[in-house]
Amino acid sequence: MSARFRTRTGHYSAGPVLRLPAHRASSAVLAGAYPFLAPPTLVQGVPVGVDLFSGGAFCFDPWTQYADGTLTNPNVLLAGVIGQGKSALAKSLALRSIAAGRAVYVPGDPKGEWAVVADAVGGTVLRLGPGSPTRLNPLDVVGEDxxxxxxxxxxxxxxxxxxxxxxxxxxxxxxxxxxxxxxxxxxxxxxxxxxxxxxxxxxxxxxxxxxxxxxxxxxxxxxxxxRLVSGDLAGLFDAPTTDALNPMAPIVVLDLSALGSDDDALAIASTCAAAWVEGALASSTNPRWVIYDEAWRLLRHPGLIRRMQAQWKLSRAYGIANLLVLHRLSDLDAVGHRGSETRALADGLLADCSTRVIYRQEADQLSAATASLGLSEPERDLLPLLSRGTGLWKLPRRSHVVQHVLLPIEEPLIDTDAAMRAGGWS
Ligand SMILES: Nc1ncnc2c1ncn2[C@@H]1O[C@H](COP(=O)(O)OP(=O)(O)OP(=O)(O)O)[C@@H](O)[C@H]1O
Ligand SMILES: [Mg+2]
Known part of the structure; x- marks a missing residue:
């Protein structure tokens, strides 16, 4: 079977043609067969970048999309290998959401990369660690419970x-x-x-x-x-609170970079500090992003996961959208073996994220990602090919491939490669 057609150079050429019977189906059925065909881009919310299939601007706001039924909950999972632009996306979402009247809270910033973002918009940075005069008393809570x-x-x-x-x-x-x-x-x-x-x-x-x-x-x-009074965390959480927190601050960041690379210390400090900050912020009813950048470093302790899960469950009641940043889905293996209670809790966190943004994944992670996130075959094949800043946005009943576009004003706040460039040949 062959056919003639016009090429770009104007010549006719012959080539094989498949004569298949025409097949009609509803767009919903076709979307199941090939998910990237169907959905029009999302136009409500803060601009994120370009929807690579429609070419239109892709916008996102979990509160709006939860209200119109696009999402079943406001929580977001963001996963991708190192340096792909996860934090950049989280920071852009934070900055653009603040401009739209939302608030942001970062309960633990182990790399100290969010302070510059907070400073740019007049937010609050609480620095905890050796040498910092800040003290937070995590038992400083009010209320009947x-x-x-x-x-x-x-x-x-x-x-x-x-x-x-x-x-x-x-x-x-x-x-x-x-x-x-x-x-x-x-x-x-x-x-x-x-x-x-x-x-x-x-x-x-x-x-x-x-x-x-x-x-x-x-x-x-x-x-x-x-450990809180005489160990490595002494002096941070065992005294009356020194700083008052303005609950109306556009963004509150807990900078834990001075604690170094000890994940245990980080997780404990983050929990204690989060308990205090959440109490202090409870009076504000503004919709708020809670961004767990580098969450894989916190997801090690059952007690902490239980706490996060309780927060997750309350998210809709308090107008909170949680954003959980992981490298890969197998980060959850560090939590506990399949079948354990803590692993079930961590899997529950994932299940309660109705938006999953997946950046590039290594080949050995594809089966785990496909199983945990319910990806279709074309979606799975796409993951190793994604370039920096491009992610598969998987929402209930729709998928988009979105290139996150940085604004010039955001670039200096988001650049985490400066040290790498400084070490280059001149
Ligand atoms: N959409 C984008 N367009 C252009 N550059 C980007 C984009 N996203 C990120 N970058 C650049 O890529 C670098 C790495 O980004 P980022 O720190 O966000 O990666 P990451 O995935 O959070 O890495 P890590 O896993 O180490 O935390 C930054 O210097 C940032 O400026
Ligand atoms: Mg990062």
Whole structure:
């Protein structure tokens, strides 16, 4: 079978032609067969870049797209290999959303690359680490459920340092220590440790325990919490809070770069600081992005994942859109083996991100990405080919390939390659 057709040079040429019977189907069915054919670009929200299939501007705003039914929740997963522009996209979304009246909160910035973004828009940067005078008291919470919040936070920190779940007796010892201090208003971690070492006799008796048994129940907790008062994190979270936080600040960044490369310290500090900041921001009702850049460094501790999951569940109630930045889906393997409770919690975080933006993935990650994100075959084949700044945006019932376009004004705030260029040949 062959046919004649005109080439660009004006000549006719013969070539094989497939004579297939015409096939009609609805656009919904065709979208399933070949997902990149169907959806018109998204036009509501802040401009992100170019939709490479339609050529139009691609816009995104999780609140608008949740309200119009495009999204089933406002949370976003962003995954891609090193240096592909994940942070650049997160920062652009932050800056452009702030211009549109949204607020932003970065609960832990281990590389110290968000301060320049906050400074550019008059935001607040809280620097925590050796040499910084900032102190945050994570137990500095108000409201009826403050005992529960304090207990959850301290249990999370202790289980992270002890690297195990707490026992029922340890939870009771912790709750008794907090109950003993409940009349004091603001309390510090140091006071909780003292109350664990010297438990309240009446409260122990009420639980049918001798005071020395209660003290024995709390002994490991004391070791677990000591890191906050005498270990590498001493001085950051064991004293009254020094900085007041303006809940109306357009962006609040917790800069943890001074803590160095210890992921444990980072995760614990991020949890303690986040507890305090979230309390301080609770009075603001402005829709807010919560951006976990480098989230793979935090996703190591079950207690912390539980906390994040609780936040995720509350996101719609509080007008929060979480943005979780990972390198690859196998980052979740560090959390726990398949079938474990913590792994299920981490998978739950992923499942609760109805927008998945996938930047370039290495070949060995394709099956994991395909399985976890429900990618079609053409989508999977595309992932290793994506260039810097280009991502597959997978939303419920639609996919887009989007080239993120940086604005000249954003470039100096987003450039993380400066050190690499400085080391080049001149
Ligand atoms: N859309 C884009 N257009 C042009 N340059 C970009 C784009 N996105 C990122 N870059 C540049 O690429 C470099 C790396 O970007 P970025 O730091 O955002 O990558 P990353 O994926 O967050 O890396 P890492 O995994 O190391 O955190 C930056 O210097 C940035 O200026
Ligand atoms: Mg980055």
């Amino acid at each position: 403050r005992q529960t919040l304090r207990s959850q936070l301290l249990a999370g920190v202790a289980s992270a340092t002890l690297r195990r779940d707490l026992t029922a007796a340890e939870h009771s010892a912790l709750d008794a220590a907090l109950a003993h201090l409940s009349g004091r208003g603001q309390i510090t971690v140091r006071e909780v440790i003292e109350a664990l070492v010297t438990p309240d006799t009446c409260l122990a008796r009420a639980d049918g325990l001798r005071v020395q048994d209660r003290a024995a129940d709390g002994r490991d907790l004391v070791h677990g919490l000591r």
